[in-house]
Amino acid sequence: MLKNDEFYINEIKFNNIKSRKINSSKYYKILFIFSGDCLVSFNESTYTCTIDNILLISPNNSVNISMNSKKQLLIYELSLTTNLLNTLSNEEVDLLYSFNVVPYHCAIVDANLETTMLIKNILRKLLIVKDKKDDFANDLYNKNMLSMIVILILRSCIHSEPRHRSNRNRQLLVDDVFLFINSHITEEITLERLEREFFVSKFHISREFKKATGMTIHxxxxxxxxxxxxxxxxxxxxxxxxxxxxxxxxxxxxxxxxxxxxxxxxxxxxxxxxxxxxx
Known part of the structure; x- marks a missing residue:
């Protein structure tokens, strides 16, 4: 059974503060940017991160996160203990070892659109059910969802190609946008709504849609x-x-x-x- 202190999910909103220090303590912390973009500072260097990035912070380290635009910055923080990573592992895959193949303080990973959308949807579900401990097979549900997230993160680390996206991912996004628009055509559909739905910048969505169709989303x-x-x-x-x-x-x-x-x-x-x- 998963223990209460083995993992937690936290929603961080930068409303009245423009910067925040995040300490990993005993956890492996993974940060997902749901909206806005930010500056991440560690080891005397600063990097720009957007909703396409995943941030991994190893135990006993810290980073400073600062807002980089006027748009609200919303981050989901997933914290996992070494014990949990061992629990989720099996004879074939050692997840803890995989997290430490390359020693790091903070790693910034560029994930593809399909992966970031899937991870963020799972995170939202986990956040919703975290207090519903009496639900059927709650422990098994959490284990499976966490395993999926960890595997997707590690696959993103393996296949990460900073600043590059494949044609397949661009087409996937446009196909998903088409499907969403046609399924919600009687509702008000704005670029901001599409950004929230797909966790991808509205400017990226507009650009890729125009490239694929020759017309604007509007x-x-x-x-x-x-x-x-x-x-x-x-x-x-x-x-x-x-x-x-x-x-x-x-x-x-x-x-x-x-x-x-x-x-x-x-x-x-x-x-x-x-x-x-x-x-």
Whole structure:
């Protein structure tokens, strides 16, 4: 059974403070940047870190984290003891040994987009269930989730290629953005929301989407919403209702974007559909 002091997850918000010293004490600390970017200082050097990075701090060391922009800095801190790493290991894989293959004070790892998204989703789940000790198979659940995180981190260390991303990862991100937009097309979708959803900078998302499609995310969302508007109008929905159902705000905004896209107002399109059906 996992002991209470063998691991913990902490959410660190830099609201009223601009910098913070993080001591690892007896733990291996792993830091994940959920939003914003920061400066990490150790060994008299300073590095810029973003939501694409994973920070590993070995036991009995410390780093200084400082905000690097006006955007709120949110960090998840995962702390693991050497005993826990031994517990999660098996005959084939010694996780503690793997963490110490290369001696380090603080290691900054560039992970691929798929990995960072997966790790952060698992972390959020662990944070939610950490106090639900009576849930079915809670101990086994925590062990499996922690094992997955540790393995993903170590794989990222092995395959880390600083400042580089493969075409596969870029395509994966764009495919995921397409899927998310189409699944939430009736809601308001902003770049900030996509950034929170995918844990990737909104500027990176915008750039990769434009490279892959030739259009901006805003244009694609608008076109997709208008396509849905036409379908609903054809089904006989009222114009004011259509604007609301498609997440386009009020009628005035629907009127403006619909006419710009199709060269006619929603009402004119509705009348044309009625005429066609009556022929």
């Amino acid at each position: 244009s694609y969302i608008t076109k997709s919403k208008l396509k849905l508007c036409k379908k609903l109008i054809e089904e006989g929905k009222s114009i004011s209702n259509v604007a609301h159902l498609c997440g386009l705000g009020g009628y005035n905004n629907l009127f403006r974007v619909f006419k710009k896209e199709f060269g006619m107002t929603p009402k004119q399109y509705y009348n044309d559909i009625r005429k066609y059906k009556n022929i």
